[in-house]
Amino acid sequence: MxxxxxxxxxxxxxxxxxxxxxxxxxxxxxxxxxxxxxxxxxxxxxxxxxxxxxxxxxxxxxxxxxxxxxxxxxxxxxxxxxxxxxxxxxxxxxxxxxxxxxxxxxxxxxxxxxxxxxxxxxxxxxxxxxxxxxxxxxxxxxxxxxxxxxxxxxxxNMIPDVTDSHFTPVYLFDLLKRSKAVKLVLLDQDKLGGLGNIYVNDALFLAGISPDRKADSINKTEAIKLHSAIVQVIKLGIKYGGASASNYVQVSGLGGTYQDHFLVYKKEGQKCSRCGGIIKKIKLGGRGTFYCPGCQK
Ligand SMILES: [Zn+2]
The missing domain is CATH 3.20.190.10 (MutM-like, N-terminal)
Known part of the structure; x- marks a missing residue:
């Protein structure tokens, strides 16, 4: 067992x-x-x-x-x-x-x-x-x-988490009206609950948005796309029981398998599945940040 x-x-x-x-x-x-x-x-x-x-x-x-x-x-x-x-x-x-x-x-x-x-x-x-x-x-x-x-x-009265019905594209667009890097805004647990480093990296990749871009430069259409990317990666994470690359392992004793489905997280130096570019790693707010400079703008 x-x-x-x-x-x-x-x-x-x-x-x-x-x-x-x-x-x-x-x-x-x-x-x-x-x-x-x-x-x-x-x-x-x-x-x-x-x-x-x-x-x-x-x-x-x-x-x-x-x-x-x-x-x-x-x-x-x-x-x-x-x-x-x-x-x-x-x-x-x-x-x-x-x-x-x-x-x-x-x-x-x-x-x-x-x-x-x-x-x-x-x-x-x-x-x-x-x-x-x-x-x-x-x-x-x-x-x-x-x-x-x-x-x-x-x-x-708690701030919504990404699986709440209160987390809508409109809520996200409002949240992005800040001049900080978009990735840091999304990680701010005082504004949006439940989104951590693994899933933020992958959501930004799916949405084609560069993690260091200023949040307030993101337009409505991009915010809608980002919202749906966030919902999608969290759904995938739940489907695969989370990632055992983190500290967390399922109750049954075996890890989740989301790590087999990472899009860019921990994939620096590897080829981007979308454009064939090379995935880069930078530090943002002290955390490892992974993205494809080729297709994330
Ligand atoms: Zn790419």
Whole structure:
């Protein structure tokens, strides 16, 4: 069921935050695994990783797991409270049910080792003896008990993420009315949620727009094209279960395969699939930026 141990060590790096497709993949698999299970006790091993009263979850049955941008939302049947989770850079969720183990998040040896490990911060115990472990090496991630009504009210005012219906070509065009490089505008998580380095590079390639072009030089027609390119790459990312080139690997223990479908990301020196030009790598805002000077203007 699990790939060789070395596989995890190879993946042990901190180069990418999880991107939205990776979080969506984890969400879907946790939804399937946890729905209907009743919590008996939540043990908090590191207080920084958990806020709220864990006791309010006792006796509650998981209803469903949703997502807003990169926040994983756990809803319970008939409960006033819910739990929200952010994995940040090194968070892992590992669900263990007898012999079965399903894993999401940062890939380390903890995935196959005895649990809890020294990185385990929170443990959910379910009535049927299955357990959910929240591990987080660098302790940037968090689990929070929040009031469901209040959270949903706040969530309405949150900036849209690229899978929201509020993310429209008009919203994008407005967002681009800034003089910064287009790539940096798209990565600004305060304006648009869920778009990270891998998918931004590929979306700009699809749209034929150079990453260092000033955002406010992009006209309406180009903005429409860019919007559809963003939607398309995120859909592809979700379809392939995310990219295991990042820290994130699917719950089932194996990585996503979006990396087999990268358009320009990490392809410097290779031929462009569209014009045959050579893909270039530059730094923009400190991040690796990949594009084809031949067909991205
Ligand atoms: Zn090209």
């Amino acid at each position: 699990f790939p060789p141990f070395g596989y995890y060590l190879l993946q042990e790096r901190f180069c990418n935050m999880p991107e939205l497709p990776e979080v969506e993949t984890i969400r879907g698999q946790l939804d399937e695994a946890l729905a209907g299970r009743e919590v008996t006790e939540v043990e908090v091993l590191r207080s920084k990783s958990f806020s709220g009263d864990p006791r309010v979850l006792e006796g509650k049955r998981v209803k469903e797991i949703k997502r807003k941008a990169k926040v994983i939302e756990v809803y319970f049947e008939g409960a006033k409270e819910m739990v929200i989770v952010h994995l940040k850079m090194t968070g892992q969720l590992i669900f263990v049910d007898g012999e079965k183990r399903i894993v999401g998040g940062h890939p380390t040896a903890d995935r196959i080792r005895e649990l809890p490990s020294k990185h385990t911060r929170v443990v959910w115990n379910f009535k049927d003896r299955s357990k959910l472990f929240f591990n987080d090496m660098r302790v940037f991630g968090w689990m929070r008990v929040v009031d469901t009504d209040k959270y949903q009210k706040d969530a309405k």
